[in-house]
Amino acid sequence: MIKKIKASQSEKVILLFLILLGFFVIASFVVIKDKCLFVKNHNPKKINFKNPENIAILNVPCGNVIIELYPNISPNAVIRFKTLIKSNAYDNVAFHRVIKNKLVQAGDLEFGEKNKLDYGKIGTGKSGLGTILSELDGEFKYTKGSVGLARTFKNDTEDSQFFITLQDEPLFEGEYTPVGKVIYGLQVLKKLKYLDNSEYVLRPDFINTFKMFN
């Protein structure tokens, strides 16, 4: 006959402690693993837009970034941006340059695509549509969430690469062609992968899709 042994008070406490510890380990593993856990994902279909024809939806690993484009400020740049978005050119393209709390940059269609990523040349690629002229005369404040076209050292070299600012950047005014502003989902961009010691990201995050709302 097997004798039943009652757990002592201290053994019960230890057991409870181990159960709680196990719970916290599993819970924290889930939280740490899922960087998107506390990020709100905005559903554009639930939002009423004033100018739906100028709304673009950038979908990245943690959700949607909803951008309003400003054709009245930079007409040619917005036409170029819309052309590339409508042709799905930005899908699966890397956020190759990410500076924590400062800006994220993507849109290298030549060397930034998921299956053709070229770390040696990323940031120098072209769209094949040619460059466009800088549009720097419109009144535009580079506040947090501003979207602009990247360029080389010289003006009038804008092509497909774009950046989104994560903080106010007044010095960008008159330097970079603006195309719009993030109206929802800036938090999503703060979760993109970055490196502490480099602006350029190894094994970067990618754009899932980039589409016009209408």
Added chain:
Amino acid sequence: MRLFTVVLLAFVFIIPVKANTIYQLIKIPNLEIYELETQNKLKYFYASKPFRLGVQKNIVCFNSDRKILDQKYQLINKNLNRYSANFLKKINLKYIVLCENLSISEINTAGIPDNIMKTLILDVKFNENYFERVIHHEVFHVINDSYKSFFNEEEWIKFNNKNFTYAECSTCSKRLGLDTYKNTEGFLTEYSKSTASEDMAEVFSHLMLKIKKSKFDPILQKKITFIRNNILKIDNNFKF
């Protein structure tokens, strides 16, 4: 080739992040914002630490006391406000860097213009007697660099007496005096005699400060007309 790629990548990914917007824009380190909201959209920076520039790092400038900066900023801003935002855009000048004891290859200089980087570095401790004039002098170099074809040196040289020759460069001459001559004889200062472009800059800066001579000599009259006409070609609304 593979090794080269690996080395290149290693190099790229170990470079520390320099998330300094000013450095990214004008490639001058150790600068901070002094003033961004100005009527003609000029952006003013100051050196928070000494900096070195150039391929040979031969351009040097030092940080200045806040009190001196504040004093000189008033003067610089007053003078540079005379240029409209439209004119500054045409000549490609946007950023003003304030620092002290500016030198190139250990030769002190009042300013260093760079129209490619849209920048003018100004020495806030330059000689008080000529400080305001020097600001316009340096602005002229930006204008000249942006509109070389308007300010044709060969045409300019023809205004001078046939037996006069300029030096090879502004620093290879001992003609450095900045006092305005009483008897001009074609030149406003001794420094005017160094090179054609310095001569033009001296004429322009004197025009900007409205230094009036009861009677300019005929050579100087021609030079003044040349500068005026070409500046008006750039911007018809320009006010001297």
